[in-house]
Amino acid sequence: MxxxxxxxxxxxxxxxxxxxxxxxxxxxxxxxxxxxxxxxxFRKMGKLGLLGLPIDEAYGGAGADTVSYxxxxxxxxxxxxxxxxxxxAHVSLGCGPLQAFGTVEQKETYLVPLARGEALGSFGLTEPxxxxxxxxxxxxxxxxxxxxxxxxxxxxxxxxxxxxxVIVTAxxxxxxxxxxxxxxxxxxxxxxxxxxxxxxxxxxxxGSDTTELAFDEVRIPLGNRLGSETEGFKQFLKTLxxxxxxIGALSVGIARAxxxxxxxxxxxxxxxxxxxxxxxxxQFKLADMAMHxxxxxxxxxxxxxxxxxxxxxxxxxAMAKLFASETCVRTCDQAVQIHGGAGYVSDFPVERYFRDxxxxxxxxxxxxxxxxxxxxxxxx
Amino acid sequence: xxxxxxxxxxxxxxAKITLTDGKINEEGVQWIxxxxxxxxxxxxxxxxxxxxxxxxxxxxxxxxxxxAVRTALAMGADDAVIVDDPAAFGDEFTAAEVLAAVIRTRTxxxxxxxxxxxxxxxxxxxxxxxxxxxxxxxxxxxxxxxDGAVAVAERDAEGDTEVVEVKLPALFTxxxxxxxxxxxxxxxxxxxxxxxxxxxxxxxxxxxENAIAKRVAVTETFIPAQKGAGRILTGxxxxxxRELVRELRQTSKVI
Numbered sequence: 001m002x003x004x005x006x007x008x009x010x011x012x013x014x015x016x017x018x019x020x021x022x023x024x025x026x027x028x029x030x031x032x033x034x035x036x037x038x039x040x041x042f043r044k045m046g047k048l049g050l051l052g053l054p055i056d057e058a059y060g061g062a063g064a065d066t067v068s069y070x071x072x073x074x075x076x077x078x079x080x081x082x083x084x085x086x087x088x089a090h091v092s093l094g095c096g097p098l099q100a101f102g103t104v105e106q107k108e109t110y111l112v113p114l115a116r117g118e119a120l121g122s123f124g125l126t127e128p129x130x131x132x133x134x135x136x137x138x139x140x141x142x143x144x145x146x147x148x149x150x151x152x153x154x155x156x157x158x159x160x161x162x163x164x165x166v167i168v169t170a171x172x173x174x175x176x177x178x179x180x181x182x183x184x185x186x187x188x189x190x191x192x193x194x195x196x197x198x199x200x201x202x203x204x205x206x207g208s209d210t211t212e213l214a215f216d217e218v219r220i221p222l223g224n225r226l227g228s229e230t231e232g233f234k235q236f237l238k239t240l241x242x243x244x245x246x247i248g249a250l251s252v253g254i255a256r257a258x259x260x261x262x263x264x265x266x267x268x269x270x271x272x273x274x275x276x277x278x279x280x281x282x283q284f285k286l287a288d289m290a291m292h293x294x295x296x297x298x299x300x301x302x303x304x305x306x307x308x309x310x311x312x313x314x315x316x317x318a319m320a321k322l323f324a325s326e327t328c329v330r331t332c333d334q335a336v337q338i339h340g341g342a343g344y345v346s347d348f349p350v351e352r353y354f355r356d357x358x359x360x361x362x363x364x365x366x367x368x369x370x371x372x373x374x375x376x377x378x379x380x
Numbered sequence: 381x382x383x384x385x386x387x388x389x390x391x392x393x394x395a396k397i398t399l400t401d402g403k404i405n406e407e408g409v410q411w412i413x414x415x416x417x418x419x420x421x422x423x424x425x426x427x428x429x430x431x432x433x434x435x436x437x438x439x440x441x442x443x444x445x446x447x448a449v450r451t452a453l454a455m456g457a458d459d460a461v462i463v464d465d466p467a468a469f470g471d472e473f474t475a476a477e478v479l480a481a482v483i484r485t486r487t488x489x490x491x492x493x494x495x496x497x498x499x500x501x502x503x504x505x506x507x508x509x510x511x512x513x514x515x516x517x518x519x520x521x522x523x524x525x526x527d528g529a530v531a532v533a534e535r536d537a538e539g540d541t542e543v544v545e546v547k548l549p550a551l552f553t554x555x556x557x558x559x560x561x562x563x564x565x566x567x568x569x570x571x572x573x574x575x576x577x578x579x580x581x582x583x584x585x586x587x588x589e590n591a592i593a594k595r596v597a598v599t600e601t602f603i604p605a606q607k608g609a610g611r612i613l614t615g616x617x618x619x620x621x622r623e624l625v626r627e628l629r630q631t632s633k634v635i
Contacts, residue, residue: 062567
């Protein structure tokens with residue numbers, strides 16, 4: 001057993017930490033307050049190769065492993081949850097399906113610009129009446145000769161305003177038992193009939209781009225179908241397995257920011273003649289935060305390591321995401337509590353962490369869905 | 381142009397320094413490239429990019445320095461030499477002799493180093509090195525340009541700027557403001573592990589251990605006393621001057 005990072009992994013972590021502290025963290029408060037998407041950050045990240053971190057070198061990426069990717073997401077998330085989410089969605093959901101299921105031609109056309117950081121990746125799965133329940137999918141892809149016509153809508157889609165293409169799931173037909181068959185399609189965002197209806201106003205992660213998409217007879221050439229007409233469901237389950245590692249890592253990052261802020265504040269704030277950090281009630285909170293953070297990070301990195309070894313990681317990714325996201329919400333809640341009144345106002349960053357944290361228990365499968373995934377994996 | 385950069389790995393500038401048995405405790409300390417050496421590396425890379433040469437990093441230190449070397453290689457340096465032989469760990473005299481022995485056998489146009497290391501802060505090694513190699517040096521530079529075989533450097537002279545012309549090869553030490561060091565890119569990090577790093581011993585570079593033994597003996601290492609609160613003198617000017625003189629004489633005993 002070896003819990004040490006490789007030289008390369010620790011160098012990547014250190015570089016991202018330094019970059020995130022100097023270039024991302026100073027913008028975090030502003031992008032939260034204004035809801036502005038910090039596109040300049042993504043240009044800088046593209047130049048450093050971060051946007052193609054785990055993508056094959058042959059397709060413009062850096063070819064680093066999933067462990068390095070998880071470390072990078074944690075560091076970016078610690079500096080700014082919004083930027084961390086946009087980054088994780090770009091890599092795991094935007095690039096992930098192209099890397100895993102794309103043909104050489106699809107990768108050359110669509111993955112290379114994403115890995116090089118020329119555009120952001122986006123993945124459209126959720127609909128007003130479908131999400132984890134793929135059976136509710138209403139967006140349809142109708143085959144006419146050598147093209148598909150896609151009609152429907154998608155909601156809560158990250159990065160679409162800055163994407164050149166969105167990978168979209170759509171019903172292609174029904175099997176003999178009447179069950180919906182789902183395919184995945186690469187939809188260029190400049191296609192006729194594609195529209196971004198609106199950008200949502202959100203509780204947290206306000207500097208990330210979350211949109212509602214509409215498709216009106218959008219014509220997609222046959223070559224833009226990802227895999228077969230019936231593989232979309234299987235593909236997105238796999239995509240989400242990988243995505244869960246990144247949401248776990250993002251949770252660890254946001255939780256760490258909250259924990260560090262709370263520890264700092266507890267050492268500075270004096271009440272009854274002592275700093276808060278000398279009071280057992282506060283010490284116990286901080287000890288719990290440190291412990292949960294450590295365990296969450298270990299679980300996330302182990303799931304990432306399993307993925308790198310080519311072994312099955314669905315259960316471990318679900319466990320890591322579930323534990324890390326619940327740790328994140330609890331840690332941010334306690335960080336606000338330790339700050340007292342100061343934690344409730346925006347002079348201190350912990351109220352932002354608290355708002356950002358909540359999505360961790362929702363995105364890429366709610367906590368309830370993670371428990372379902374785990375339950376199935378343990379044979380229930 | 382070929383550039384050689386002398387680099388030192390130092391404590392993180394935010395590291396808390398503690399002593400154990402009168403020695404600085406290295407346990408659990410974060411190590412970084414000396415920030416002034418980072419400017420030197422960045423300047424070397426800019427020269428390389430503009431003139432199509434190579435950048436070689438030379439450093440002295442134990443096994444841990446390889447991490448700093450790999451970071452320099454990830455930023456874009458081509459190769460590195462590490463003198464990790466304990467016989468090379470001495471004082472400024474030792475370091476300059478060792479670096480000179482490594483560099484003497486190489487061809488170079490420019491040598492760059494930080495103007496000081498943030499740990500010992502002696503500002504001696506690079507200047508001694510120039511002397512040993514018999515090349516001109518310009519210290520604390522904030523700008524460096526080339527005109528054929530002549531370098532034009534602007535140096536920070538106690539707040540003023542001096543413009544100095546020197547013939548190459550020459551040595552320069554970097555001051556803050558020279559440039560903005562780049563982050564290593566991911567591809568750079570991935571390539572760094574495959575770049576050549578040569579480990580050499582003192583004997584291997586033709587030096588006798590006793591000839592380079594340190595000449596400075598450290599008699600005591602201590603952490604400076606915590607600074608007390610300041611005191612603002614009140615009263616009219618003659619009164620304040622009298623009080624100041626009294627304080628300097630009797631309390632601080634500096635006059």
